[in-house]
Amino acid sequence: MFFKSRDTRMCVSAPVFNNFGKVEKILIFRTPSINFFNMPLISKKGNLMPDSPIRKLVPFADEAKKRGIKVYHLNIGQPDIKTPEVALEAVRNAKLKVIEYSHSAGFLSYRKKLVTYYKRFGINVTENDMIITNGGSEAVLFAFMSCINPGDEVIIPEPYYTNYNGFAITAGVVIKPIVSSIKNDFALPAIEEFEKIITSKTKGIVICNPNNPTGYLYSREELEKLAILVKKYDLYFFADEVYREFCYDGYTHFSAMNLKGLEQNVILIDSVSKRYSLCGIRVGVIISHNCDIMRVAMRFAQARLSPPTFGQIAAEAAIDTPKEYFTEVYNEYIERRNFMVGELNKMQGVYCPLPKGAFYSVASFPIDDADKFCEWLLTSFNYKGQTVMMAPASGFYSNSEMGKKECRLAYVLKIEDLQNAMETLSQALKIYPGRTI
Amino acid sequence: MFFKSRDTRMCVSAPVFNNFGKVEKILIFRTPSINFFNMPLISKKGNLMPDSPIRKLVPFADEAKKRGIKVYHLNIGQPDIKTPEVALEAVRNAKLKVIEYSHSAGFLSYRKKLVTYYKRFGINVTENDMIITNGGSEAVLFAFMSCINPGDEVIIPEPYYTNYNGFAITAGVVIKPIVSSIKNDFALPAIEEFEKIITSKTKGIVICNPNNPTGYLYSREELEKLAILVKKYDLYFFADEVYREFCYDGYTHFSAMNLKGLEQNVILIDSVSKRYSLCGIRVGVIISHNCDIMRVAMRFAQARLSPPTFGQIAAEAAIDTPKEYFTEVYNEYIERRNFMVGELNKMQGVYCPLPKGAFYSVASFPIDDADKFCEWLLTSFNYKGQTVMMAPASGFYSNSEMGKKECRLAYVLKIEDLQNAMETLSQALKIYPGRTI
Numbered sequence: 001m002f003f004k005s006r007d008t009r010m011c012v013s014a015p016v017f018n019n020f021g022k023v024e025k026i027l028i029f030r031t032p033s034i035n036f037f038n039m040p041l042i043s044k045k046g047n048l049m050p051d052s053p054i055r056k057l058v059p060f061a062d063e064a065k066k067r068g069i070k071v072y073h074l075n076i077g078q079p080d081i082k083t084p085e086v087a088l089e090a091v092r093n094a095k096l097k098v099i100e101y102s103h104s105a106g107f108l109s110y111r112k113k114l115v116t117y118y119k120r121f122g123i124n125v126t127e128n129d130m131i132i133t134n135g136g137s138e139a140v141l142f143a144f145m146s147c148i149n150p151g152d153e154v155i156i157p158e159p160y161y162t163n164y165n166g167f168a169i170t171a172g173v174v175i176k177p178i179v180s181s182i183k184n185d186f187a188l189p190a191i192e193e194f195e196k197i198i199t200s201k202t203k204g205i206v207i208c209n210p211n212n213p214t215g216y217l218y219s220r221e222e223l224e225k226l227a228i229l230v231k232k233y234d235l236y237f238f239a240d241e242v243y244r245e246f247c248y249d250g251y252t253h254f255s256a257m258n259l260k261g262l263e264q265n266v267i268l269i270d271s272v273s274k275r276y277s278l279c280g281i282r283v284g285v286i287i288s289h290n291c292d293i294m295r296v297a298m299r300f301a302q303a304r305l306s307p308p309t310f311g312q313i314a315a316e317a318a319i320d321t322p323k324e325y326f327t328e329v330y331n332e333y334i335e336r337r338n339f340m341v342g343e344l345n346k347m348q349g350v351y352c353p354l355p356k357g358a359f360y361s362v363a364s365f366p367i368d369d370a371d372k373f374c375e376w377l378l379t380s381f382n383y384k385g386q387t388v389m390m391a392p393a394s395g396f397y398s399n400s401e402m403g404k405k406e407c408r409l410a411y412v413l414k415i416e417d418l419q420n421a422m423e424t425l426s427q428a429l430k431i432y433p434g435r436t437i
Numbered sequence: 438m439f440f441k442s443r444d445t446r447m448c449v450s451a452p453v454f455n456n457f458g459k460v461e462k463i464l465i466f467r468t469p470s471i472n473f474f475n476m477p478l479i480s481k482k483g484n485l486m487p488d489s490p491i492r493k494l495v496p497f498a499d500e501a502k503k504r505g506i507k508v509y510h511l512n513i514g515q516p517d518i519k520t521p522e523v524a525l526e527a528v529r530n531a532k533l534k535v536i537e538y539s540h541s542a543g544f545l546s547y548r549k550k551l552v553t554y555y556k557r558f559g560i561n562v563t564e565n566d567m568i569i570t571n572g573g574s575e576a577v578l579f580a581f582m583s584c585i586n587p588g589d590e591v592i593i594p595e596p597y598y599t600n601y602n603g604f605a606i607t608a609g610v611v612i613k614p615i616v617s618s619i620k621n622d623f624a625l626p627a628i629e630e631f632e633k634i635i636t637s638k639t640k641g642i643v644i645c646n647p648n649n650p651t652g653y654l655y656s657r658e659e660l661e662k663l664a665i666l667v668k669k670y671d672l673y674f675f676a677d678e679v680y681r682e683f684c685y686d687g688y689t690h691f692s693a694m695n696l697k698g699l700e701q702n703v704i705l706i707d708s709v710s711k712r713y714s715l716c717g718i719r720v721g722v723i724i725s726h727n728c729d730i731m732r733v734a735m736r737f738a739q740a741r742l743s744p745p746t747f748g749q750i751a752a753e754a755a756i757d758t759p760k761e762y763f764t765e766v767y768n769e770y771i772e773r774r775n776f777m778v779g780e781l782n783k784m785q786g787v788y789c790p791l792p793k794g795a796f797y798s799v800a801s802f803p804i805d806d807a808d809k810f811c812e813w814l815l816t817s818f819n820y821k822g823q824t825v826m827m828a829p830a831s832g833f834y835s836n837s838e839m840g841k842k843e844c845r846l847a848y849v850l851k852i853e854d855l856q857n858a859m860e861t862l863s864q865a866l867k868i869y870p871g872r873t874i
Contacts, residue, residue, distance in 0.1 A: 040584065040640065040641075040671050040672060040673050040701070040702060042583060042584065042729050042730060042733045043582060043583055043584055043585055043586050043733070044586050045582055045586070045587075045608075046582065046583045046584075046730075046733035046734075046736070046737075047733070049733065049736035049737060049740070050736065051736060051739070052541075052736070052739040052740070055541065055739055076538075078537050078538055079535070080535065081535065082534050082535055083533070083534065083535055083536050087536075088533070088534075088536075091528060091529075091531075091747060092528075092529050092531075094528075094529075096520070096525070097519050097520065097525075098516070098517065098518065098519055098520055098714055099520050099524075099525075099714065099715045099716060099717040099718055099751070100515050100716055100717050101513075101515055101716045101717050102717055104489075104492065134571045134575075134719065134741070134745075135741065135742060137740065137741040137742055138571075138741065141741075145480060145482055145483065145607060146479060146480055146483040147477065147479065147480055147483070148480055149480050149481050149482070150482075150587065150609065163739075163740045163741075163742070165740070166736070166737065166739070166740025166741070167740060170582060170607070170608075170737070170740075171482075171607075172587065172609065203477065204477075234477050235477060236477050264477070265477060277535055277536065278536045279536060279537055279538045279742070279743075280536040280537050280538055280539055280743060280745065280746030280747075281536055281745060281746060281747065282571065282719075282742075282743065282744070282745040282746075292479050293479060293483075296479045296480070296483035296484070296486065297483075299483070299486035299487065299488060299489075299603070300483075300486060300603065300607070302488070302489040302492055302600075302603070303486070303489070303574065303600045303602070303603025303604060303607075304571070304572060304574040304575065304578075304600075304603070305572060305574060305600070305716070305719075306716075306717060306719065307719070308571075308717065308718060308719040308745040308747070308748050309717030309718060309719075310528060310717075310718065310745070310747035310748065310751070311745050311747065311748075314536070314747070
């Protein structure tokens with residue numbers, strides 16, 4: 001244990017463990033005005049919570065900017081794509097005089113409209129199968145809280161969306177990772193691999209499809225293989241489909257909601273953040289045909305009263321976004337992806353799979369340590385006054401050794417910026433002291 | 438245990454326990470299309486989560502409205518007060534083209550402006566002492582998650598804000614209630630009573646001031662007595678001050694942030710919901726001078742990415758609400774309070790203390806059971822086509838027997854509506870079958 005007892009708490013340092021019991025770093029408590037003898041301790045879960053690998057380099061980026069350096073942000077899935085005008089207009093024109101709580105499950109009008117949205121994708125749900133949440137984030141939290149007991153396990157192919165760690169720790173859920181390798185372009189690991197790690201504590205599988213951070217698009221066949229396992233072991237299937245619209249090269253998305261026989265097992269996590277470039281409004285949704293789960297999730301929803309009013313207004317209106325918007329966005333992302341992945345693979349020793357979905361990819365680099373490399377890019381390098389910020393992949397793996405040479409890149413910047421970013425990155429790899437070729 | 442094992446889960450009913458281990462009700466699982474042999478179970482915490490006592494009667498109210506009955510909502514703290522125009526205008530005029538994630542701690546501009554807001558109340562904080570949250574709700578959750586380990590205890594005078602239960606269950610925190618009695622108008626219980634229930638597991642005290650549901654305003658002297666205890670036992674002091682502005686009869690609010698020597702112990706929970714009638718925007722804040730706690734709370738904040746953009750825009754602008762707005766609101770609430778409490782105390786067998794803060798009061802009624810009475814008002818009674826919805830106080834107590842004759846009333850309706858509501862309630866008490874006088 002790293003917590004000192006009540007009587008001997010003169011500690012000035014404490015190791016921080018990652019979600020998997022490994023020491024991540026040593027915290028030094030700063031003590032300017034603190035009387036240690038009278039300071040209550042922080043919680044164990046608080047200590048377990050990882051710093052965001054996506055945002056932890058932000059202070060270095062801020063410093064670089066202060067020095068006048070242009071930083072290309074490939075580290076975060078914040079698209080520069082314009083929000084549909086129809087959504088912004090709805091907020092501007094809202095005629096509310098009192099901004100009241102909405103229904104804890106969200107506006108009925110919005111939920112009804114979502115029914116029509118999902119119908120377009122062949123997903124049949126009713127307004128009672130859904131609860132609008134504070135972003136997809138809260139949907140994941142409600143799903144874990146409603147379905148899984150502290151100490152129980154969910155299996156997630158890694159690298160995985162790092163914030164699952166935060167919600168797992170909050171809910172006391174143990175994540176059992178299963179490696180999807182860059183060597184296979186991050187395809188679904190063999191079903192036997194899943195079966196090997198299923199225990200009596202295993203309660204669910206989480207699949208993000210299309211995947212963040214890898215951009216991998218799971219096929220219907222892959223999902224159907226998983227479905228057999230889910231059924232066999234009576235698990236929950238948590239399907240994070242927030243990138244549903246972002247599928248390329250003629251591939252289409254198959255929703256876990258349409259897996260036959262899994263109606264009571266599937267919990268859909270969704271969000272409007274990326275779909276309509278509405279990240280800031282914090283509107284997501286949790287959906288399931290399992291009415292017991294929805295009844296329980298509703299209690300968590302009631303405790304926090306309601307999702308945000310203006311966000312719901314924007315999200316409801318956004319469903320009427322004209323088709324051309326998506327065509328334009330689609331073409332833009334295809335161009336960006338092809339360019340960025342193409343450039344990366346031209347660099348000596350770099351490998352980047354061509355992702356079929358979302359707007360991320362994980363690439364491997366000829367370097368000693370991606371965390372060091374990403375920090376170095378911000379603190380010690382610039383090319384023509386520019387540098388690049390990426391997310392070291394270590395934070396997306398349970399074992400930071402595994403992602404040690406990999407970074408996640410989000411192709412969320414316009415081509416011109418991506419050109420500069422790739423040129424800069426290419427130059428950096430030539431002089432980075434920790435390069436391995 | 439009420440959970441059947443993996444092999445024998447043909448259960449069709451299960452008791453729901455309240456936060457304190459008492460059976461609250463028996464759930465009957467509905468099974469139209471469900472194969473029980475292949476349905477995963479809901480979580481223990483999900484089963485522990487209480488239905489909201491504030492909202493659980495909503496279906497009956499909806500039914501009453503369908504029958505054409507006018508329902509006066511005294512059950513929920515949703516004021517009919519208009520939102521300040523300055524806040525609505527800011528949202529209408531926001532010139533954003535892309536609704537991006539904000540900083541996980543919230544807009545810096547908003548936090549800086551909050552510093553000036555708090556200064557007006559003699560509360561000295563910096564923009565780094567605060568994290569903007571999804572409503573006060575998330576602030577409570579972050580506070581519990583960052584400070585308290587599962588199984589550890591916080592003491593809360595009861596009756597208390599019922600949603601603390603939800604956040605306590607989420608975080609695995611055990612609430613140890615201590616009775617503040619209607620006989621003393623819900624004053625702070627004797628310090629000896631607090632000391633009696635402090636154990637090695639006690640990690641904090643939660644004080645909502647002014648109080649929801651009782652409207653009680655804790656004095657500086659009461660808080661200073663608590664402070665000695667907090668210091669002596671090295672506890673956290675969670676101060677929920679969302680009703681700060683709502684203090685009457687010349688009394689002023691004393692913030693726990695100004696308790697000397699408690700700088701590292703106090704965690705302030707705040708929200709703009711009631712202050713500016715902005716309930717729906719979901720913007721709150723967690724504040725502390727304890728930088729270890731804030732660092733850890735920030736990890737929880739990062740996991741959920743950011744608070745809502747439009748809400749923050751509204752909240753930031755609302756800080757410039759003209760003084761006259763508050764004077765008007767203040768006068769309105771004073772009039773409502775005096776009228777409602779006066780009318781209640783005129784009714785035979787009813788007692789309602791005169792609350793000095795917030796806009797709630799808990800009154801005792803000459804009835805068998807407040808839950809039954811409140812349901813009866815909605816299902817079986819009307820006076821001139823009208824009825825009243827109140828929140829049975831049982832949900833605000835750990836032991837539902839204690840609040841059995843009490844209801845919470847929010848005086849959030851205009852005088853004319855309150856007049857009708859009180860007349861209706863008075864008539865109802867004359868014919869309610871379970872009346873005790």
